[in-house]
Amino acid sequence: xxGGDEVSAIVIELGSHTCKAGYxxxxxxxxxxxxxxxxxxxxxxxxxxxxxxxxSAPEPKAKGKNKLYVGNQAMGFRRDHMEVLSPLKDGxxxxxxxxxxxxDHTFKxxxxxxxxxxxxxxxxxxxxxxxxxxxxxxxxxEKYQVPALFLAKNAVxxxxxxxxxxxxxxxxxxxSTAIVPVHDGFVLQKAVASSPIGGEFLTDCLIKSLEQxxxxxxxxxxxxxxxxxxxxxxxxxxxxxxxTESYKLYSQRLIASDxxxxxxxxxxxxxxxxxxxxxxxxxxxxxxGQTIEIGADRFKIPDIxxxxxxxxxxxxxxxxxxxxxxxxxxxxxxxxxxxxxDVDIRRELFSSILLAGGTASMQQLKERLExxxxxxxxxAARVKVLASGNATERRFSVWxxxxxxxxxxxxxxxxxxxSEYQEHGASYIQRKCP
Numbered sequence: 065x066x067g068g069d070e071v072s073a074i075v076i077e078l079g080s081h082t083c084k085a086g087y088x089x090x091x092x093x094x095x096x097x098x099x100x101x102x103x104x105x106x107x108x109x110x111x112x113x114x115x116x117x118x119x120s121a122p123e124p125k126a127k128g129k130n131k132l133y134v135g136n137q138a139m140g141f142r143r144d145h146m147e148v149l150s151p152l153k154d155g156x157x158x159x160x161x162x163x164x165x166x167x168d169h170t171f172k173x174x175x176x177x178x179x180x181x182x183x184x185x186x187x188x189x190x191x192x193x194x195x196x197x198x199x200x201x202x203x204x205x206e207k208y209q210v211p212a213l214f215l216a217k218n219a220v221x222x223x224x225x226x227x228x229x230x231x232x233x234x235x236x237x238x239x240s241t242a243i244v245p246v247h248d249g250f251v252l253q254k255a256v257a258s259s260p261i262g263g264e265f266l267t268d269c270l271i272k273s274l275e276q277x278x279x280x281x282x283x284x285x286x287x288x289x290x291x292x293x294x295x296x297x298x299x300x301x302x303x304x305x306x307x308t309e310s311y312k313l314y315s316q317r318l319i320a321s322d323x324x325x326x327x328x329x330x331x332x333x334x335x336x337x338x339x340x341x342x343x344x345x346x347x348x349x350x351x352x353g354q355t356i357e358i359g360a361d362r363f364k365i366p367d368i369x370x371x372x373x374x375x376x377x378x379x380x381x382x383x384x385x386x387x388x389x390x391x392x393x394x395x396x397x398x399x400x401x402x403x404x405x406d407v408d409i410r411r412e413l414f415s416s417i418l419l420a421g422g423t424a425s426m427q428q429l430k431e432r433l434e435x436x437x438x439x440x441x442x443x444a445a446r447v448k449v450l451a452s453g454n455a456t457e458r459r460f461s462v463w464x465x466x467x468x469x470x471x472x473x474x475x476x477x478x479x480x481x482x483s484e485y486q487e488h489g490a491s492y493i494q495r496k497c498p
Contacts, residue, residue, distance in 0.1 A: 074177065075466035076170060077187035077218070078163065080152050081238025081263060081422060084463045085170045088185065088470035092456060093463045095174035100314065101162050102133035102146040132162070134169040139314070142285035144306035148314040154260075155189045155240055156196055164203060171208070179204075183212035183479055185470040187462050190217050190244050190251050191258070197497070198490040205485045212479035214470070215497040217251050219244035221465030222420040225457070226450060230409065231416040232402060234394065234433070234449075235462075236423035238263045241369070241394070243401040247409055250498060255404035257397040260387055261372060263423040267321045270328075270365050272380035274320075274356070282352045283315030289353065299352050323348050323358070324365065329427035331363035332435070334371060340364070366426055369394050370436065395436040414441060418461075419451035425458040 073088040078099055086094035106129045133139060133146070151162035171179050184204055188197065197215055204210045219233040223246045233244045242258040244251055271281060285304065289297040327346045333339075337360075345357040368374045368388075375381050375388035392400070402413050417437075419430055434449040441447055452458050469475055480496040 073183045073185055073470040074175065074179075075185045075187070075463060075470055076167070077463045077466065078152070078157070078166065079237055079462075080150070080155055080240065083166055083170065084460060085174060086463070086467070087175075088467050090467055091464065093460055095170065096460075097134070097136045097169075097174070098139055099152065099166060100139070100148050100150045101165055102139055102143065102311070103149050103162075104131045104133075104143060104146050105129060106131060132165045134165055135173060140284075142304065142307060142311065142315075144304070145308060146311050147308050148310040152239065154191070155237075155242075156192060157200075160199060160203065164207065167203075167208070179208035179210050182210065183214070183470070184208075184210045185214045185216060185466050187218050187221055187466050188215050190219055190242065190253065190256050194491075194494060197493050201480070201485065201490045201493045205482055205490075210482070212481045213485075213493075214479055215493060216466060216469060217244075218242075218420075218462045219246050219251055220249055221463075221469065222418055222461045223249070223465065224468055225420075225461045225465035226418055226452070228416055228418075230412050231418045231450075232398065232413040233418050233420055234398065234424060235420045236262060236369070236394075237421040238423070241397075241421075241423070243394075243397045245401055245405050245409075245413055247405075252405055255401045257392075257401045259372070259391045259397060261369060261391060263321065263324075263421075264317065265384070266328075266365050266368060266423065267317050267324055269368060269375065269378050269381060270324055270361065271316055271320045273361050273365065273378050274358075276379045279356050281316045281319050281350065283312055283319070284351050285315060287352050297353060319351060325426075327358050327362050328366050329362065330366040330369070330429045330432040332428065332432060335360075335364050335367035335374065337377075366429070369423070369429075370432065394433055395440055398433075398437060399440060411445065414445040415448045417447070417449045419449065419458060420461040422459050424451065425455045 075088050076085045081099065082096050083099040084093035084096050149162060151157055151159045151166065157163045171177055186200060201213055204213050218235060222233045222235065223229065223231045229249045230247050233246060235242045240258055240260050240262045242256065245255045287299050287301050290300050292298045327348055340360040340363055343360055345359045346362060347355050347357050349355045364374060370393040372388040372391040372393060376385045402410050405413060430449050430451045434447060437447045457464060480493055484492060
């Protein structure tokens with residue numbers, strides 16, 4: 065089908081938080097950008113605005129009545145009436161039009177390639193349905209006319225990235241957390257456990273918790289810094305009444321998630337108000353120059369992963385309290401998932417629990433999970449939680465696994481080729497990509 069060396073396959077992972085894309089065989093994705101788009105309803109725009117903006121930002125892609133803006137640069141630029149939309153719902157593509165725009169951006173602006181010349185390896189969540197897979201195949205072959213395609217499960221790719229064929233993958237990303245057992249390179253679907261608590265949920269908790277203490281995060285577009293004297297700045301607030309709520313929240317989340325990545329770490333013991341009340345503060349400087357002190361929240365927010373009922377103690381998160389009461393913590397989900405697997409492979413799963421995803425690269429998360437599992441698992445089990453020491457590898461483990469897989473010589477006969485698609489139709493992807 066393809067010789068091992070000439071094939072320059074493209075690996076794309078459309079995650080709930082960021083989209084990662086690049087060439088197979090490389091050790092990190094070439095391009096990483098938010099997997100959301102800015103959408104402006106054409107009815108709101110007058111030509112006056114267009115003439116104003118012509119010099120500043122890349123031309124948007126027109127879509128029926130809406131203009132869509134994709135990518136870091138386009139999303140960082142505030143526009144009136146711009147709503148922030150995600151193509152995914154619960155990790156699965158719900159709006160294919162937006163997904164296509166993101167793929168367009170990937171090929172044309174980020175990788176500068178013609179998709180007709182490269183086989184595509186797409187990473188997909190374990191919960192993907194048959195219709196979703198066929199739709200993805202249809203778009204790739206019909207619209208982009210790719211020569212060959214392969215859909216691989218996220219968890220399997222993570223497993224390959226760490227050089228294993230059997231493991232239990234704890235994938236905690238932006239939108240959700242999934243616990244997926246992989247045996248001999250196949251996902252054991254019946255034992256998959258998932259929860260809606262991911263990085264963005266924690267970021268929202270942090271924003272609400274700070275607001276309760278009187279700290280409001282000002283989005284970057286809402287102020288400018290003016291130099292009064294050399295080296296001394298004054299912050300001037302700017303007012304944009306037409307900014308949508310979704311864009312405001314998107315901009316606040318960018319800053320809040322940076323705070324979360326810088327100061328938060330999983331606590332060594334379960335969080336409780338009393339023992340963490342006199343913990344030393346950590347300071348963080350916001351973009352507008354004000355320095356805030358963060359205390360117990362540094363430990364409380366990450367601990368929601370282990371104890372979801374903590375959400376009820378955060379004011380303003382009442383709407384999520386119901387979700388949280390029905391969700392189990394990470395260690396319980398891991399045990400539940402392993403217990404649903406065959407007795408023969410449980411030992412092996414206990415000894416190779418892999419952490420993957422952006423949220424899983426939080427400090428101390430690995431140690432805490434291992435400690436909790438040791439307390440709750442059977443005596444005979446040797447619990448080992450593995451996570452790459454390199455944060456980049458942890459964040460991009462799915463992509464890296466895809467990069468390794470697509471560049472293997474022995475993988476080249478596995479591609480679902482264009483001729484097979486034309487002969488058997490989209491449903492054949494079920495046979496080619498298990």
